[in-house]
Amino acid sequence: MIALLRRDLRLALRSGGGFGLALGFFFILCVLVPLGVGPDGPTLGRIAPGVLWVGALLACLLSLDRIFALDAEDGTLDLLATSPLPLEGVVIVKAAAHWLTTGLPLVALAPVLGLMLNLPMAAQPWLAASLIAGTPALSVIGAFGAALTVGVRRGGLLLSLLVLPLYVPSLVFGAEAVRRAASGLDPLTPLLLVAGITLGSLAILPFAAAAALRINLR
Secondary structure (H helix, E strand, C coil): HHHHHHHHHHHHHHHHHCCCHHHHHHHHHHHHHHHHHHHHHHHHHHHHHHHHHHHHHHHHHCHHHCHHHHHHHHHHHHHHHHHCCCCCHHHHHHHHHHHHHHHHHHHHHHHHHHHCCCCCCHHHHHHHHHHHHHHHHHHHHHHHHHHHHCCCCHHHHHHHHHHHHHHHHHHHHHHHHHHHHHCCCCCHHHHHHHHHHHHHHHHHHHHHHHHHHHHHCC
């Protein structure tokens, strides 16, 4: 599993399809919002939680089709299916590599962009905590969607349509945790709900994704 994780990390960093593209999209989105909304600080502070979470969600979408598609094209996925490592483990490793090259950099960049969007300092730790708790679910759900569409030619749009509804609970509760922290309210309840969604996704979706891969590889 460690060797597969290292391989996926090297491929993602060399191709630039995860790390650079996601960060660039996230940064550009957060720069364009103040230009469109205006420089009013209170207004930007109110919409900052939703903007940051929507930006992180959309940035994660950009590289989802690369999770299994490249391995399916060059035959690596067939070799992985016959290896001693179960497909459930392959899914977990692929999702972990996606999070390390996409989700984790977004978590690191989000506080800086939060300052640019006039997010209160009291909400900054909760922004990082909500993204750390919620972005792994985005990667696992994305791996499940990628497994469903691995045999579909040009399935990027279909993949987005499949996973976006599954992303909504994490988006709602993650943004709500940051909004409550910015308003001086207790953000713990929505943060725990985000963490619960992530744990539930980790417990269920690797098995569902592995089953989808087995069907598509027949």
